[in-house]
Every structure is written in C-alpha cells, then in structure tokens.
Amino acid sequence: MGKRMLGCLVLAICMLGLGGCMFGNVDEMYALPKSSEAYVNLQAKINQEKGSAEYIAPLSGENRQTIQLVDVDGDGVQEAVAFFRDTTSENPLKIVIFKQDEHEEYQVYTRIEGVGSEIESIDYLDLGGSGGMDILVSWQVSGAVHTLVGYTLAEEQPVEIMRSGYSQYLATDLDGDGKEEIVLAQAESGSKAQLRIEYYDGRDGIMELTSTAPLSEGTTSISSWTDGFLEGEIPALFVTSFFGKDGLITDVFYLEEGHGLKNIAMDPETRRSKNVFHYYAGVQPEDIDGDGCMDVPVAQSVPAYGESSADRFWWLQWMHYRVAGSRDLVMPTYHSGDGWYLEIPEDWTGEFAMRRQESSTIGVRTVTFARGEKAQTEAEESKTVPFLEISCLVGSDRTRQARQGNRFILYADSTTIYTAEFLESGWDCGLDQEGLKARFHAGLDGWNTRE
Numbered sequence: 001m002g003k004r005m006l007g008c009l010v011l012a013i014c015m016l017g018l019g020g021c022m023f024g025n026v027d028e029m030y031a032l033p034k035s036s037e038a039y040v041n042l043q044a045k046i047n048q049e050k051g052s053a054e055y056i057a058p059l060s061g062e063n064r065q066t067i068q069l070v071d072v073d074g075d076g077v078q079e080a081v082a083f084f085r086d087t088t089s090e091n092p093l094k095i096v097i098f099k100q101d102e103h104e105e106y107q108v109y110t111r112i113e114g115v116g117s118e119i120e121s122i123d124y125l126d127l128g129g130s131g132g133m134d135i136l137v138s139w140q141v142s143g144a145v146h147t148l149v150g151y152t153l154a155e156e157q158p159v160e161i162m163r164s165g166y167s168q169y170l171a172t173d174l175d176g177d178g179k180e181e182i183v184l185a186q187a188e189s190g191s192k193a194q195l196r197i198e199y200y201d202g203r204d205g206i207m208e209l210t211s212t213a214p215l216s217e218g219t220t221s222i223s224s225w226t227d228g229f230l231e232g233e234i235p236a237l238f239v240t241s242f243f244g245k246d247g248l249i250t251d252v253f254y255l256e257e258g259h260g261l262k263n264i265a266m267d268p269e270t271r272r273s274k275n276v277f278h279y280y281a282g283v284q285p286e287d288i289d290g291d292g293c294m295d296v297p298v299a300q301s302v303p304a305y306g307e308s309s310a311d312r313f314w315w316l317q318w319m320h321y322r323v324a325g326s327r328d329l330v331m332p333t334y335h336s337g338d339g340w341y342l343e344i345p346e347d348w349t350g351e352f353a354m355r356r357q358e359s360s361t362i363g364v365r366t367v368t369f370a371r372g373e374k375a376q377t378e379a380e381e382s383k384t385v386p387f388l389e390i391s392c393l394v395g396s397d398r399t400r401q402a403r404q405g406n407r408f409i410l411y412a413d414s415t416t417i418y419t420a421e422f423l424e425s426g427w428d429c430g431l432d433q434e435g436l437k438a439r440f441h442a443g444l445d446g447w448n449t450r451e
Contacts, residue, residue, distance in 0.1 A: 211260025363395025
C-alpha cells in the first residue's frame, strides 16, 4: 500500500499546483490530506528531524521549495528532501533526505550539512552517470561569498565530488557525452581582475577542474550565459558580460578535443571579442533564425535625424559562429524598447537614419526609418527621406489611432497595438504589408527600456 499511497501523495501535491510535484511552503504541506498514511508518516519523520530548527528554502534556482520530492537514487520512487537551519549547531544548514524502507515507511536516508547563513541553490544532476542524481549545493557563506559543492550518495552517505568558490555557475554538457559538466565563472585576484571560465568534468568519481579559458579583457561581471550549438551540432557556451559604460560583449567557448576549453570569439591581439552591443537592446545570444545554431548580436550604429530623443540608433548584426572562430552574418535586426523587433531586409543597403517620437499623453511612440538620398548636383544638398513608420499604441484611444492615415496593424493584444505605415518616399523598400508582418516580432518587454 505504501507505494500506492506515495502515488496518491504525489498526485495530491500536483493537483494543489505546488510546481514540479514538490511541496511549497510549510503551511501548504500541512494542508495535504491527513488520510494519506504515507504523508502522515513523512510528516512525523520530518517533525522529528526538525526538532528546534527552522524550515528554510533555497534562495534561487528552479528548486526553491522547503520540501522537495525527487527520485535521488534512481529507483523510480521519489524521496523527500527537506531543508533546515539550526543556529545552535556547528554546521547550521542541513539538507535531510527521507526514503521509504522495506516496510514502505519513511526513514532518514542521509544528511548533508553546511556552514553559512543560507542555501543559495540546489540542483539534482547526473554528473557521474550512475543512474541516480548527484546533488549540487551552493552554500551562502556570507553576503556575496558562495561555495559550490557537489555530492554523490555512495552507500547512503554524501561524498564530496567537487568544491569551489565561484561567481556564477552553469550545468551543461559541453563534451556531448550525455552527462552534465559544471562551468564556473571566476575572477582573478588583484586590482586588474580578469574573469575566466572553469570547466569541471567527471573523472574517476569526482568532478575535476580540467581546463580554463579567459573572458574578454575589460569585462566586469557576467550579465547572462546560455548553452547552445555551433555549426555541426557542436555544443558551445555563450557568455555575455558587462563591458564599458553601457556595453555588453559576448564570448563563445567550446571544448576543443585534446586542448580543453577555448574562447573562439577572442581576438588574440586585442584579447577581446568583437561581439559588442548595448545593454539597452534587451537581447542576448539566441537562435534568431531557427536553424538550430546559436547566433550572437553585434552592434551597428545608425544615426538619428530630425527631432529625435536619441543621438543614434543601433541595428544588430546577428553572427553565426564556426568552430575555427570565423563568423557569418545571419541577419540584421532593429530591437525597439517598445516590445518589438524588426528583421532588416538584406537589400537595405546604403545610408540610413532613424527617428523616434513619443507622446506620453496619448500613449503613442513611433520609430521612423529613413534613407539618405545623395545630391545629384553640387547645387543640391543630400537629404534624408523617411519611408516607414512603426508605432506602439498603448493609450485608451489606441483602436481609433490605429486606423488613422494609412496605418495597418502588425500585432495587437489586450493592452497594445503595433501599427505600420509606408510613407511616400520614391523608394521601393522591398516590402509590402505581408512582407513587413512576416519580419515584425512582438512580445519583448520594454515600454520603459532605454534606446
């Protein structure tokens, strides 16, 4: 009956919407049906183990519940993982795992103890390929000081398989062996601290530091990172860091056979990546064209014209990387702070300028694309000719405003309407209404995002 009761318990938890079949807060746990023998037994064991300690929960990551149901040992039955803090203990932070015995009653399976003030995060990963889950815990030692420790449960006892301080970490499979490895962001000591990436791989039952590679010089901290693929389905790591006053820079790492981690985006002369863009663009590397390979944005400056609230605008050149470090242009885009971006046609070449106008009182913000026309004679002056307007309408009168002039709707939801209008310019920009709609994308955050 025990396994059936556990199944009912898991079902009850899922029906209560506590996310990933895990307990939420303690009150929610106590609200579960008292008729479940499995639950009653588990509750009693947790209370017994808790004693005078207090419940805590990991501060970040995907697993933030006070009590979590996870199949730690890979036998198909979920164990319960509980988190406590006992300030009277030498090791105040405690992770206790409860498992059903042969009588299908919960017993303490193992305990993991740590020093510090909080548990920053916990992840359950297959690092060693044993079939069960290894446990990766970030212990918050103090304020900004964290220690990352990996544990495997050997004969019901936690055994450390790695330990390191870190700035940020990510679990990913860079060598393509089906098991996750750990990459850490670290900062060198000294006044001119250089950020680096460390790669930990499973070797002989432990996670061993096997290689390191530097980030671009001048980076201050990591903004975001993600894994993805280069051409040929080669796993890679894309790290975007803060750079300069208002810039971001992306480094690209892959695991070169026989040589370890390599930053293929770094210029050996400048010690920097060429992938620089601006934080207010609100983007990061992504598979922008949907071909399965990650693409990296690079900034291209476009001047402002007329009365505009911007001195210049930025188009993004999305680059596709090869293992050798060469890159090809996938497409250019313009990303607005109004929650949309536009794929720029390849044949839009030559001199372009842009303008942004905003009326906060009526909730209209318009971006105008213009093309430069060179003077035909010395007596004439070059001029800028607008050919396309895209507007974001958020005011109460937006439906009427969307019908003004020759506007047509690109996208609409319950709060916002995006419209466009082709202007008389004497230039065929290569797009009609349907073509523009196909290149327009809505859904980005940002009415208040800076350009």
